[in-house]
Amino acid sequence: MPRVTKGAQVRKNIDVEVETGVIEKYRRHPNGNGWVSGKSSVQPSAFISESAYIESGAQVGRESWVGPGSWIDHDVAIGDKVFIGQNVHIGEGSLVSSGAHLGSHVRIGRNVRIAAGVRLDRDTRVPDGTDVATGNVGADGRRSHGLAA
Secondary structure, X not given: OOOOXXXXXXXXXXXXXXXXXXXXXXXXXXXXXXXXXXXXXXXXXXXXXXXXXXXXXXXXXXXXXXXXXXXXXXXXXXXOOOEEOOOOEEXXXXXXXXXXXEOOOOEEOOOOEEOOOOEEOOOOEEOOOOEEOOOEXXXXXXXXXXXXX
């Protein structure tokens, strides 16, 4: 992104060519100034950090917080009051239920289901197709409850 100098106009929209050659249009979210696809649904009360991206088909619920450098992939559903730390990737088709807390540098695979109130510690990796039912999951994959493939 180009450097903004005093008096310069800040970009409100950006066009990005994706791998398939299609042009995806992004706009700045008014709360946090993050990049949001025009084909996504992000609640106005959600906070999307300036360097975060929300892809097409994604949904972000009320009062959720998406940290800097995070990437919410296509067709991801994020519930209300979810905290997503910095540099988190949530894979295509995943669901993060209300009240979940994802620490920084968490990597969520495709088609993962994370139950309400689950806490994933920093650097946690969750493989494709996993259901995280309850409890806390640490970076070493150990959990207090409920990680099932």
